[in-house]
Amino acid sequence: MALLIEIGHNGWYSEEDLAAQFRALDPAADIRTTAAPGNLDEVTVLAVSALKSDLPTQLPNLQLVQKLGAGVETIVNHPSLAPHVRVARLKPEEPAREIAQYCLAYVLRGTRNMDYHEKAQARALWDPVAPRRPADTTVGVLGLGHIGGLTAGLMRDMGFQTMGWSRTPKEIAGVTCLSGDHGLNGLLSSSDYVCAILPSTAETRNLLDAERLAHMKEGATLINAGRGDLIDEQALASALYQRRPGHAVLDVLRHEPLPEDNPLWKHPCVTITPHVSGWHLGDALGDVLENLRRLTAGADLLHEVDRARGY
Template sequence: MAVLLSTKATTMQAWRDALLAVDPSLEIRLFPDAGDPADIEAAVVWTSHDMAELRRYPKLRLIVSMGAGVDHLLRPPGPPPGIPVARLVDRMLTTQMGEWVLLNVLRFHRQDPDYRAQQRDKVWLELDAPVTAQRRIGIMGFGELGTHAAGPLRTLGFPVMGWTRRPRDVPGVETFHGEDGLHAMAARSDILVCLLPLTSATRGIVSASLLARLPGGAFLINGARGGHVVDADLLAALDSGHVAGAALDVFEPEPLPADHRYWSHPKVVMTPHAASITIPSSAAPQVVENLQRARASRPLLNLVDFSAGY
């Protein structure tokens, strides 16, 4: 039986090598060269793979998504019915996202956009020193990524708040839940960070209504999915000055069209969905472990709950 591997051409060989390093006995086929469809027992895929195509494999028993987010799997027609899907919860992915969040919190906290503008204009002016203990950070989504991102921020002395769908108690963090809780946290967030999974309930959650609840001069950081943000509403808040800046790693669609205003907006810092990139050598052991579990009919690691959307 074989494993079908489908990802970007630039990383296909690295994934193959990483999986074989964990289990040299694996037979790996690189999409689109799947060979006999009846040979495929598992598919390890990323966002570009067509879920309808996976219905070609009659003995498929496992689908693995090469990342933490699974919203791409939820698009019609979705995965083949009855086939379990696992996502990656990987230490390196989590660490990278924490680094990216910290980078951008410090970028805004230490007034880096203002100093870069002064450098461009050859202005020598010392700005008022910011007080870390007074810069409140609100994190939307307090699962694996949000909890980890909160750690370094708390170590530096930032007050950190977290929002989840259901009540959750996290030592050292003030937590909120539900719609009222989100509104309450936003009203106190000098920097609002979005690390939510994208579901029907969270699509468009960063809208004019939520942005209006932020303190004047607040900042937005989005490392989750582009679909969380209503672009027109964020641009209006940036143009008015109510939101002082935004760091955005994710967009809808991707790649971002060349004529989109984010590219040239002076208050927007962009990265090309690069905040947290799966490293095959780190993720491969988890993929192989799930394949072994599927073969033995044992519970899978990080099984996607499609009813919850992640």
Template sequence: MAERLGTLVFSSDFDDFATWKNALQAQLPDLQVVHASAIERPEDVRYAMVWKPPAGFFERLLGLQLIINLGAGVDALVARSDLPPGIPITRITDPQMSRMMAGYVLFAVLRHARDIPHFEQAQRRGEWAYRHPRAPDETTVAVLGLGQLGAMAAHEVQRQGFRTLGWSRTLRQIDGVQCFSGMETLDDVLGQADIVVLMLPATPHTHQLLDRNRLMRMRQGAALVNVARGSLVDQAAMVDLLRSGHIGAATLDVFTQEPLPRDDALWSLPNVLVTPHLASVAIPASSAQQIAANIVRVAQGLDPDNRVDAERGY
């Protein structure tokens, strides 16, 4: 089995190698797991587990059979010039990641629906600024992107009693969520929402999908939550509209440039919450079983599950 499985190489500056190695070898004791900095025989590497590996990373891995992306978004990976053609790429679809993402989205929605930014600003002024709460069904939340993560987030939002709209490229069906599809419906969805949640993949079709004109389609004072990718939004236009109050507030976990530069205007806007791309991350203990199953499938000459369509970008 050891000879048949071969070696997995790990490359990520954001994930702990030892934790992932232990989790994988608990599932596949015969799998050799090495860090990218310690590869002695690149020709033995059959599997690569990566998150934003350095340029040229794949050029030496001539025996590669599977690439495992350490996360749900694969936009940075499929755009690389050194990506070997024809090698299957898989994403992690751990239910724990979906729960983590849904929890973050629900936190952000509740924060805006209950006007918490208003009270945070009032606290800094030392002001007792009462604002009467609204019933959940008086707030409309639009979730743009209804893949695995988006669908669970929309489900959790509607469970709290919010009027919930969903929008995606192709029509989906989610209990309690009014679903729309196609570009011809997007402006109408934006115009109905008090809170807009971005959960779309980053592809050429979604690049700056929310440009200045489309951001202006949002209701005056509506809130924006972005847990997808910074490239979905015209960030400069967003900043202008946050300053003017057309966008009332924002919770942002992703940005055009990451880490967000220290001099970026978003840091100092009082109606913005910045978090460092942590809404959902892969958890080794719960993800390793899925990854191990795909390694075994590939070793047996079978196609892996959760394969990414590199041309579509997701």
């Protein structure tokens, strides 16, 4: 039983780098890359970051697509993936912490007036401005799963008034947890910063449309480190001119890489980063190999996805 790596995009680990790390962890494992796939009949696991090719049709004995990350929207409904093929994702600690830190970095950038001071420096202007106290700042987190829960906990521990929203009720100590449509509107209208960390599902696509964005607090900052299709980007461009939100930090977009002619690049109230909020896989590489072993042994998989639900 062999594992074949297909990253599916540029700008992250290379297939060769990942293969070397897998082999270092388990020298006996049969790890292959698309540059040297060998006999495709022997491949039972396909490990991907994004599944964008028809490679599954060339793997007659494929049993599992292992996502090298959390989001599985490019996999679960892929037209080339047979219904019997299982899907699993990762729940690694290191990139979850990185995403939480990414959100915190932009919250602190705002509360500490970093943009203002940079502009003042360009004018040789010495103009002290008081930072905003965390206790007087509300941070809302959309999505309270593995990553969102960690993010909400970090904001709470930094002293921010912290709210969280999820489709179903949850409880996190020190976090005001909301659910449902009424809860979502309440979080948006109360939060100075909204950190979106939601998966791409039928329920979340275009969740933040024009109507929903209008509920945001005037001048608030929207930080999206979840999935790009959460936000109606055209509605966002218009909403920014109404200052609801006042600024958007987008690490994920509907189309990646973002085309050069997309107006979001030059929007004065938008900050774009190239999907870098969560980068390193850390100890989750071991989970990939563990799933290879479990599949061989007929045991339950780690973090298997319900393809119908999308997560």
